[in-house]
Amino acid sequence: MQNAKFKMKTNKNLAEKILELKKKRNAIILAHNYQIGEVQDVADYLGDSLGLSRQAAKTDAEVIVFCGVHFMAETAAILCPDKIVLMPDISAGCPMADMIDKERLKALKRKHPKATVVSYVNTPAEVKAESDICCTSANAVKLIKSLKSQEIIFTPDKYLAHYITTKTDKRIIPWDGFCPTHIRILPEDIKKQKKKYPKALVLVHPECTPEVIRLSDRALSTEGMCKYAKESNTSQIIVGTEIGLLHRLRKENPGKKFYPASELAICPSMKLTTLEKVLWSLEDMKEQVIVPEEIRIKAKKAIDRMLEIS
Numbered sequence: 001m002q003n004a005k006f007k008m009k010t011n012k013n014l015a016e017k018i019l020e021l022k023k024k025r026n027a028i029i030l031a032h033n034y035q036i037g038e039v040q041d042v043a044d045y046l047g048d049s050l051g052l053s054r055q056a057a058k059t060d061a062e063v064i065v066f067c068g069v070h071f072m073a074e075t076a077a078i079l080c081p082d083k084i085v086l087m088p089d090i091s092a093g094c095p096m097a098d099m100i101d102k103e104r105l106k107a108l109k110r111k112h113p114k115a116t117v118v119s120y121v122n123t124p125a126e127v128k129a130e131s132d133i134c135c136t137s138a139n140a141v142k143l144i145k146s147l148k149s150q151e152i153i154f155t156p157d158k159y160l161a162h163y164i165t166t167k168t169d170k171r172i173i174p175w176d177g178f179c180p181t182h183i184r185i186l187p188e189d190i191k192k193q194k195k196k197y198p199k200a201l202v203l204v205h206p207e208c209t210p211e212v213i214r215l216s217d218r219a220l221s222t223e224g225m226c227k228y229a230k231e232s233n234t235s236q237i238i239v240g241t242e243i244g245l246l247h248r249l250r251k252e253n254p255g256k257k258f259y260p261a262s263e264l265a266i267c268p269s270m271k272l273t274t275l276e277k278v279l280w281s282l283e284d285m286k287e288q289v290i291v292p293e294e295i296r297i298k299a300k301k302a303i304d305r306m307l308e309i310s
């Protein structure tokens, strides 16, 4: 109890210092829905990759402190070359984004010269630069349906690619990547939670395996889950995504109950950012994320196309 009180007081002090420094630096804090609760609570904007990209594109702030993983901060740096984009922990990478590289994508493009390359935002800037258009889990289906091409190379998530094939008649050539966190949610976890909470609805992320998606009531992006939880009459929801989202869901819907599909769905990279690191990044103005201009311009085209369509 005393420890909890001490932690709350420390967090309050840190949050106050962050707020003060944020004003001084003319900074904005963007945080992904999977960040730890304390970090979510100091964010100016909390959201999924699409929402965070939009916020980065329209902010007037001079400094963006990006609490998420590397490809997200890179996306902000691509969209805002005149701003300073900082990551409180630069080592926070996305294992799925690391499953693809520019050279291997180029080789696949040579094999399928007529295919349009759609890359999930969870890719390095160099891969975006080799892509025709980007997408997020929130807009992937809509965006692919809107493309003229019938043949699509989809990178890097094979499970999101599979989900798209169930919603469109396009020929999808998937990359062999996956999210190590979402595959930890197993069909038996969903069955167990459904048995325990028979009245609850099951929402899962499309990065989950097809077996898990089949057992769910809906496959939605994290932002889609937040919207659904707010607007629907459902009072109990089993949440099939990284457990960080539960903090936001519970805060925004105090009268409703949320249960994790699996307690093991934790992304270690998303948990690297702490309040202390947010403060230090504002104090020292570190670590800055910089994308070389030649790559930035090409990658921006793919992101801009996504933002126009979505």
Ligand code: SF4
Residues within 6 Å of the ligand: 034, 069, 093, 094, 095, 096, 097, 122, 179, 180, 181, 182, 242, 267, 268, 269, 270
């Ligand atoms: S949850 Fe999965 S996709 Fe998201 S950052 Fe972690 S590893 Fe990457």
